[in-house]
Amino acid sequence: MSDIFITLLINGVLLASIYLLISLGLTLVFGVMNVINFAHGGFIMAGGYVTYWLAGSFGVDPILSLVVVIPVVFAGCYAIQLSLLEKVIGQDDLYTLLLTFGILLVLESVFRLQFGTQSQTMEYLSAPVTFGEVSISMTRIATGAIGLIAAGALFAFLNWSRQGQAIRATSQAPNLAEASGIDSRRIRALTFGLGGVLAGIGGTAYFLTYSISPVGGRHLLLIAFVVVVLGGMNSLRGTVAAAFIVGIYQTFVQFQFGSTEALFTMFIGIAVLLLIRPHGLFGEPEGRLHG
């Protein structure tokens, strides 16, 4: 019995590390630009599809494919920010939501035209690893490890690099940051690129264990919304805690009651949470709440 518990807990943590990666990108972009990015779902699948294409056409190892995924997604997102999103910065939320949803639709159709509507899976490291009575598949471990390493790298970058500090400064006090010589336009593009990279890595990591499809990003996007709202929109630390809560919760409820029930309670639960604590578990009350 307790073996099942431990197995579920480990699987939950591994699932959470994917959610963490995906949600961090969303939180980062929201913090700097106040934009909820629907296209994020497309960027996740972009990572998965680049990996799929490289593995299928050139036999590239999925983990090695990150070397290509990261620059490709970064460049794409950097360009999208400068050419499209920059034009609606500061406008009503509705317009940025619609714009990013338009980008999502374009990405989804490109995937559909290029790779077909069916979902794709991958055979990779399928042997399980056994610790005593507890057995975890190797792919899940790889998936989780990628998530945790990338999340760690992000925090290191934000804390110790000049660029990272500039991103945090822009997020906390945009006017002050600009006044002290930070080019906020460039920082926005960098942030959006970085958010995309997190999504892309998340997509590759997700693809190791789960299947990808043209519209598969929407499901992950909704889960990322749950995580981000639970953690409190603008809080990176809150996102970390919320990702683990959501990942572990989903794994346990799914095991006990089924996957639809797990998601249903999550989505409705978040709506109720917003009623009690609109700023999530760790967000700052008020502030941008009515923005």
Next chain:
Amino acid sequence: MGKAGVGTASELIGRFAAEIDDRRMFYGLLASATVLAAIVQPFASGLVVTTLYFIFMYVALAQAWNYISGYTGYGTFGPHAFIGLGAYALGAQVVYLDVSWPVALVGVAIVAVVVGAVLGVILLRISGIYFAIATLLVAEGMRLGFLAETTYMQGSIGLTIVRLSSIEVYALFGVLALASTIIAYETATSEFGLRLMAIREDEQALRTLGVNPLRYKLPAFVIHAVITSLAGAVYALSLGFLFPDTFFSIDLTITILLIVILGGISTVWGPVIGALLLIPLQEGLRLEFPDLHVLIFGVALVALVIYLPGGVMSKVKSAVEKRHSRGM
């Protein structure tokens, strides 16, 4: 030659738009549109009737969305929650209570009032991006709820209900489009509508004046819920079959939003113009380029938000202002 043509056209549109604010003009236009819709119907082929009733459906849905999100400023991403609610509320009554569909439509409206009021009290406490995400998650949650409910609504198997003829559907959607446009017009020109727009502009200021915003935005949300649910119920009657993903689909919501933005947000004629322009185009694209239509739709959405955020109506309005300034 080209320039003169544009000038005359905008002149014409300007005159049309200046007189459109007139109450007699508004009802005159609606009456002629109704007569036209009644005359056209017998001569139209199946495809044209279908396209027309989709236009009517989206006029109603877009007016309902504009009501809470355009005038009141609470941008909802969850109309498909009410589309699905209406469809399933109708299905439950028709299949399990053995109610005839006209009576069931009344039941749908009652259900929508109750659910709309409860959800409104909960969700209208938050605004902006939070409101958008919460409405989206509620809609998605409802889709999953109906998928999981396998005993009565038969989840992913689907539920068969009565199916109406396309003439009946045409008439029902026509009435709904007409009613929602009248409600929008009467609201926009009333004190109630003014209060809604005040909520959009500065809710805090309204509160400071001692006005409880919920007294206005809750009725707005309930009206949105009722019209949207009724459209969902008629949509269900047009298909004759219930399946969660058909009705609880974000694609319906995005089409609604695109129509309102295209036509002109917070305007009475915006949803009508948007639906008239977009739906035939969308149906045409779907038939001609089944693989590409979503791509084109996405590009159009991006281009519209960047280049024409005020919609067609904003162009019409600026044409009117130009004419007046020249005239005076």
